[in-house]
Amino acid sequence: MTKGTQALKNVAVAGAVQRPPQGSTEHRVAVAGASGRMGHMLIEAIRASEDCRLAGALDVATSPAIGNDAAAFLGHASGVPVTADIAKGLEHAEVLIDFTRPEGTLAHLQVCRERGVKLVIGTTGFSEAQKAQIAAAAKDIAIVMAPNMSVGVNVTLKLLELAAKALATGYDIEIIEAHHRHKVDAPSGTALKMGEVIAQAIGRDLKQCGVFAREGVTGERDPSTIGFSAIRGGDIVGDHTVLFAGTGERIEITHKSASRATYAQGSLRAVRFLAEQPNGLFDMFDVLGLRDRDQ
Structure with missing residues (x-):
C-alpha cells in the first residue's frame, strides 16, 4: 500500500468538502505549495468556505506530501491528491492561488496561461523582468498580484x-x-x-x-x-x-x-473578484474597491 493510499484511508470520508448553497456560484480553486504553512492555511480556508472548492493541489516533486490527500492534515478527505504535475493539478481548476517562490510561480503562470486558469499571486521577490512576464500573461488571463493579501x-x-x-x-x-x-x-x-x-x-x-x-x-x-x-x-x-x-x-x-489566516481570507476575496474578470492585472486595491477613480 502506498503512502498516499494509506493517507486516504486514514482520513474521514464523512468530512467531505462542503458544497455551496443551491443556486450559488462555486469557485474551483487550486493551491500551489499545498504542503507548506501557507498552503495548509489556504486549504483550510477553502474547506471552510461556502462558495469555494479545492480542485487541485501542487507541490515540488521532493515534497513528502506528493500522492497524499491535500486535506489529510485536517483529518478529512478532499479527494484531491497533492501532485508535482502542474497540468494535472490544474486540470479541474478555474483559479490557482500561489504563495511559493518566483521561479515556481512563473512555471505555474505558463501553464495557467495555456489553459486559461486565472491566478492569485502572493509570491514576493520578483525581478522587474519577472514582473514583466506576469504583466504579459495578464493580457490573456486575469491575475491578482499583491505582496500581501491581508x-x-x-x-x-x-x-x-x-x-x-x-x-x-x-x-x-x-x-x-x-x-x-x-x-x-x-x-x-x-x-x-x-x-x-x-x-x-x-x-x-x-x-x-x-x-x-x-x-x-x-x-x-x-x-x-x-x-x-x-x-x-x-x-x-x-x-x-x-x-x-x-x-x-x-x-x-x-x-x-498574528496568523496567516488573514492572507488566506484575502486570497479568497481575490478569487471571487477574478470570477468577473476575463483578463488583466489587478491588485488588492482593485479587489477591495480602494483605488481612486483617477488612479
Whole structure:
C-alpha cells in the first residue's frame, strides 16, 4: 500500500468538502505549495468556505506530501491528491492561488496561461523582468498580484497614502518590518509596497530614494529618502511599521499579523473578484474597491 493510499484511508470520508448553497456560484480553486504553512492555511480556508472548492493541489516533486490527500492534515478527505504535475493539478481548476517562490510561480503562470486558469499571486521577490512576464500573461488571463493579501494590510496602505500626502515635507520616513526566520527575501514585499505607495503619493521614485542599508559613517540623513529596516527571527508572521518622524512629534502606522489566516481570507476575496474578470492585472486595491477613480 502506498503512502498516499494509506493517507486516504486514514482520513474521514464523512468530512467531505462542503458544497455551496443551491443556486450559488462555486469557485474551483487550486493551491500551489499545498504542503507548506501557507498552503495548509489556504486549504483550510477553502474547506471552510461556502462558495469555494479545492480542485487541485501542487507541490515540488521532493515534497513528502506528493500522492497524499491535500486535506489529510485536517483529518478529512478532499479527494484531491497533492501532485508535482502542474497540468494535472490544474486540470479541474478555474483559479490557482500561489504563495511559493518566483521561479515556481512563473512555471505555474505558463501553464495557467495555456489553459486559461486565472491566478492569485502572493509570491514576493520578483525581478522587474519577472514582473514583466506576469504583466504579459495578464493580457490573456486575469491575475491578482499583491505582496500581501491581508485586508487589513491593504487598508493600511490606503492610510499610508493619505498620511504621506499630508506629511510630505518636514517628516523623515522609515519603514521597519519583521518576519520569521524562514523568510528568504528582504525587505519584504509588503514593506516595498508600502514604500512604493508612499513614494507615489509624494511624487518620488522609490528606485531613486529608497535606502536599504546603513553602516559606518553615513553622514546626515537625506530628507528626501525613504529608509528600510528588516528584522528576521523566530516565528513572527509579519509586522510592519511606517514611521513619520518630524520635529517634536512622531506618527507611527503599524500593522501586525498574528496568523496567516488573514492572507488566506484575502486570497479568497481575490478569487471571487477574478470570477468577473476575463483578463488583466489587478491588485488588492482593485479587489477591495480602494483605488481612486483617477488612479
